[in-house]
Amino acid sequence: MSEVKTRRVAHRLVSGLYAITPDEQNTAELLRKTRLALLGGARVLQYRNKTADAALRLEQARALRELTHEFSVPLVINDDVVLAQQVGADGVHLGGKDGSVAVARAVLGKAKLIGVSCYNRVALGHEAVQQGADYVAFGSFFASTVKPDAVAASPDLLRQARREIGVPLVAIGGIAVGNAAQLLEAGADALAVISAVFSAADIRDAARQFSNLNYPQTSSIESKDRT
Numbered sequence: 001m002s003e004v005k006t007r008r009v010a011h012r013l014v015s016g017l018y019a020i021t022p023d024e025q026n027t028a029e030l031l032r033k034t035r036l037a038l039l040g041g042a043r044v045l046q047y048r049n050k051t052a053d054a055a056l057r058l059e060q061a062r063a064l065r066e067l068t069h070e071f072s073v074p075l076v077i078n079d080d081v082v083l084a085q086q087v088g089a090d091g092v093h094l095g096g097k098d099g100s101v102a103v104a105r106a107v108l109g110k111a112k113l114i115g116v117s118c119y120n121r122v123a124l125g126h127e128a129v130q131q132g133a134d135y136v137a138f139g140s141f142f143a144s145t146v147k148p149d150a151v152a153a154s155p156d157l158l159r160q161a162r163r164e165i166g167v168p169l170v171a172i173g174g175i176a177v178g179n180a181a182q183l184l185e186a187g188a189d190a191l192a193v194i195s196a197v198f199s200a201a202d203i204r205d206a207a208r209q210f211s212n213l214n215y216p217q218t219s220s221i222e223s224k225d226r227t
Contacts, residue, residue, distance in 0.1 A: 013074050014135045014168035016043035017210040018190040022198045023051040027060050031067060037197050038071045040207025046093055048078035061087040081107050101131035120153035125165050137192060140173025141183060146194050155186035162187025177209045189216055
């Protein structure tokens with residue numbers, strides 16, 4: 001797949017609600033929660049479990065790979081290029097200390113999605129794109145219970161990134177339905193959410209509320225509830 005075509009695929013896939021799984025040791029419970037989020041309209045799923053050992057991560061990633069195939073939703077693996085390759089995931093998301101885009105691309109191939117956390121620095125976004133990233137993530141935009149010590153980012157950063165960076169922008173960090181609109185207005189293509197979806201009393205409804213927000217290029221986003 002050519003670089004241009006890969007970028008076009010990224011623009012189509014990385015939009016809307018980008019659901020990130022919580023640290024859940026029980027695989028059956030993780031699948032139950034994730035199914036509800038997908039039923040509510042999550043457009044991308046990232047598997048992230050910082051408390052699981054390697055065996056459990058492989059078990060859970062494989063199970064989520066089957067579930068995301070059922071919903072035709074891309075599965076991205078957090079931090080672990082080898083695990084992404086093992087389960088045939090659609091891509092990997094790299095943090096600042098998780099290895100280079102070039103290495104991930106060499107392992108996964110040109111057709112896979114590679115996202116990079118750029119925190120509150122647009123310069124990191126430029127570097128990631130130059131290295132071949134398909135999308136970049138910025139944040140934390142609001143106080144996060146998952147990462148309480150995360151660096152702070154502002155909507156103005158998104159505005160600058162939107163002007164300068166030509167790949168999808170993912171916003172992350174303490175995002176709720178009530179504060180999401182300002183990030184979309186500033187240029188975010190996707191909203192990465194953990195707690196506001198997976199800790200909700202009604203996960204499917206929470207995902208639906210996020211999915212019904214006014215994302216860019218809404219004609220390509222299935223915001224309606226899946227049945």
